[in-house]
Amino acid sequence: MSDTENPEQVLNEPDLSTEAAYANGFEDDDDEDAEPITAQKVLEILETAWTNEICAPELLQHQTDMLELMLSQVAHMEEQMKDLDKNDFRFVVHQMELERIRYIMASYLRCRLQKIETYTQHILNQEATRDAADKRLSPEEAKYAQDFASHVDEYFNKVATQYMPNQQRGEAEQRIVTPNLMSHVFLKANIAVSGVIVGVDDEEVDLAPGSQHIIPYQLVADLIHKNQAQLI
Amino acid sequence: MDPATIEFIGEKCMISIIPNFSNEPLHLIYGSVGPFRAGFPVFVPLWLAAHLRKQQKCRIVPPEWMELETLEEIKEEEKRSKFFTKMPSEHYMVVAQLVMSTAPDDVPRCEELRTVIKDIFDIRESKLRTSIDAFIKGEGTYAKLDNLTLLEMHSVRPILPYSLDHIARYQRMATASQRDTSMLGMNTTISGSGSGSGSMSNSYFTQ
Amino acid sequence: MNYFPNYYSIEDIFVTQEKVECKVNTRLQRMGFLDAGSETEHLEPGRNINLPLWYIKELKVNNAYFTIAVPEIYKNVHKAVCEAETTHIELGRLHPYFYEFGRYLTPYDRNHVIGRIIFETLRQRVRHLLDISKNDVGASKPEHRLDSIESRLHEAGVRTNTLYLNWLQMSGNNIRISELVEEHQKKRKRAERSDDEGGDDAGGDSPSRKKRSTM
Numbered sequence: 001m002s003d004t005e006n007p008e009q010v011l012n013e014p015d016l017s018t019e020a021a022y023a024n025g026f027e028d029d030d031d032e033d034a035e036p037i038t039a040q041k042v043l044e045i046l047e048t049a050w051t052n053e054i055c056a057p058e059l060l061q062h063q064t065d066m067l068e069l070m071l072s073q074v075a076h077m078e079e080q081m082k083d084l085d086k087n088d089f090r091f092v093v094h095q096m097e098l099e100r101i102r103y104i105m106a107s108y109l110r111c112r113l114q115k116i117e118t119y120t121q122h123i124l125n126q127e128a129t130r131d132a133a134d135k136r137l138s139p140e141e142a143k144y145a146q147d148f149a150s151h152v153d154e155y156f157n158k159v160a161t162q163y164m165p166n167q168q169r170g171e172a173e174q175r176i177v178t179p180n181l182m183s184h185v186f187l188k189a190n191i192a193v194s195g196v197i198v199g200v201d202d203e204e205v206d207l208a209p210g211s212q213h214i215i216p217y218q219l220v221a222d223l224i225h226k227n228q229a230q231l232i
Numbered sequence: 233m234d235p236a237t238i239e240f241i242g243e244k245c246m247i248s249i250i251p252n253f254s255n256e257p258l259h260l261i262y263g264s265v266g267p268f269r270a271g272f273p274v275f276v277p278l279w280l281a282a283h284l285r286k287q288q289k290c291r292i293v294p295p296e297w298m299e300l301e302t303l304e305e306i307k308e309e310e311k312r313s314k315f316f317t318k319m320p321s322e323h324y325m326v327v328a329q330l331v332m333s334t335a336p337d338d339v340p341r342c343e344e345l346r347t348v349i350k351d352i353f354d355i356r357e358s359k360l361r362t363s364i365d366a367f368i369k370g371e372g373t374y375a376k377l378d379n380l381t382l383l384e385m386h387s388v389r390p391i392l393p394y395s396l397d398h399i400a401r402y403q404r405m406a407t408a409s410q411r412d413t414s415m416l417g418m419n420t421t422i423s424g425s426g427s428g429s430g431s432m433s434n435s436y437f438t439q
Numbered sequence: 440m441n442y443f444p445n446y447y448s449i450e451d452i453f454v455t456q457e458k459v460e461c462k463v464n465t466r467l468q469r470m471g472f473l474d475a476g477s478e479t480e481h482l483e484p485g486r487n488i489n490l491p492l493w494y495i496k497e498l499k500v501n502n503a504y505f506t507i508a509v510p511e512i513y514k515n516v517h518k519a520v521c522e523a524e525t526t527h528i529e530l531g532r533l534h535p536y537f538y539e540f541g542r543y544l545t546p547y548d549r550n551h552v553i554g555r556i557i558f559e560t561l562r563q564r565v566r567h568l569l570d571i572s573k574n575d576v577g578a579s580k581p582e583h584r585l586d587s588i589e590s591r592l593h594e595a596g597v598r599t600n601t602l603y604l605n606w607l608q609m610s611g612n613n614i615r616i617s618e619l620v621e622e623h624q625k626k627r628k629r630a631e632r633s634d635d636e637g638g639d640d641a642g643g644d645s646p647s648r649k650k651r652s653t654m
Binding site (some may be wrong): 234235239319329333364365368383386387391394399402403405406407409411437 | 441442538540542546548554555557558561562564565568569572588591592595600602603605606607609648
């Protein structure tokens with residue numbers, strides 16, 4: 001679809017271009033047979049990632065792929081909208097939707113940055129033990145975390161630790177701030193999950209689809225990871 | 233999650249409007265809406281409905297359940313039931329609040345509805361508090377909250393999960409120390425020395 | 440974020456500043472200065488002294504030097520805990536860090552009372568906390584009734600309720616500048632005022648930006 005086309009037409013038929021764009025986007029991936037994914041689906045995935053991230057005590061898997069797809073979709077939309085009159089009904093509505101999507105993405109990324117800044121060293125240590133495929137930080141976030149950690153270290157050194165006896169500097173381990181993985185979270189099961197351990201005494205419960213629970217995060221962390229349940 | 237965020241999420245709900253203009257369908261990323269034909273109802277997301285209503289480009293058609301008799305029934309059912317009943321919309325408060333504040337003229341008996349909906353919310357909230365009480369007294373760390381809506385959860389957030397976190401922390405500490413010291417007791421009997429291996433390590437205190 | 444002690448937590452530092460009473464078990468050479476009431480050079484067995492928690496918590500439970508005395512406050516609430524009548528206790532008056540202080544002392548209590556007491560006390564008082572934080576909006580803060588953990592919970596509850604009431608009136612709907620920026624602006628204003636009075640230029644402050652783009 002070329003940019004010279006009449007914007008009205010383009011705005012009216014984005015599904016084709018969208019699906020094509022996503023199919024293309026996924027061809028670069030390992031999985032060549034990946035089904036094309038719609039913009040709507042990408043948005044749903046991001047919305048879930050956003051609420052999960054807000055509610056989870058620890059940093060979750062990054063969503064770089066989905067963010068990139070959505071950013072290009074947003075850019076694509078804006079490109080198509082640029083010839084419309086700013087007071088045009090269509091312009092205003094599309095603009096409103098894009099603002100909503102931008103808000104979700106920004107809030108999601110900001111929430112991750114907050115966790116990175118709070119648990120920097122803990123996250124970096126964990127990241128170091130993970131395989132490339134399981135990394136939780138995006139490359140950009142990894143760099144940010146590294147820089148942040150070294151800036152904080154440098155700052156502490158400048159203002160305090162350099163004036164302290166050596167043994168006081170060796171508290172690196174003690175200084176690591178870790179999240180409380182036993183924090184209670186609100187959970188909604190996406191599908192039926194059987195045999196979820198819900199207590200210290202190995203008490204088991206089956207979760208019905210759509211059922212809601214309050215439970216320590218650690219007991220359900222892998223359900224979130226596998227998208228069998230989501231945080232609300 | 234504050235009420236503004238919950239509202240934001242609830243604004244995705246679809247609601248019927250009657251536009252006073254006509255337009256081709258709009259292909260939003262979230263899905264297509266329209267076509268709009270003046271005088272004919274069409275489903276749009278709540279955020280769009282609210283916007284169009286403020287621009288006086290439509291009337292909002294209140295959802296079926298936003299009707300006095302239905303809501304009175306729901307209220308009675310909620311009073312009768314031991315559990316949380318399923319609400320007609322998982323964002324009933326947000327929908328009601330947004331529709332009634334942007335388009336009070338579109339909702340017959342708006343003020344009465346407002347009262348009933350508030351009543352329903354209050355009944356459910358106090359039910360929530362009672363069940364929390366029972367749940368905490370029962371030494372639970374896990375509870376089922378089926379049919380509870382986000383805004384209702386908000387009424388005990390974050391105070392409830394935070395309290396549970398602390399209770400769990402102290403419970404772990406109490407049990408761990410009991411276990412650890414009884415092991416220490418065994419060690420001392422065997423070795424006959426006060427400085428056994430069962431002593432507290434520093435890492436024990438890190439929580 | 441919920442309170443979860445860590446190395447940088449000021450609150451945790453305050454807690455570990457608290458004094459703990461302990462009995463000296465063995466003669467400690469040239470440690471007499473630790474005992475404010477004694478003039479002797481050495482610390483003699485049988486003396487009771489107060490030591491800060493940050494020191495105590497590094498000691499093994501069965502260390503040869505000190506036996507830690509369980510503070511009276513925990514013994515005193517024992518009866519109330521057993522009778523499940525803890526809501527009326529003025530916890531903040533008993534100890535500002537009733538729970539966290541108790542948590543640190545738990546392993547040192549050979550009778551396993553403290554751990555149980557702090558756990559039960561909070562468990563019994565949560566409903567009450569939920570209720571009072573819903574009912575007193577903003578204004579009155581029950582100063583002496585609550586310890587620091589409870590006080591934080593209470594604040595969180597009051598905040599929730601305020602947000603909800605504002606939302607119901609659709610008054611909290613306008614996007615506000617974040618508290619941080621607000622604080623910063625207040626400081627700037629203060630700084631500017633003191634400038635007028637001939638104070639030092641606060642310097643360094645970048646011009647405040649009221650709004651930032653979303654991304």
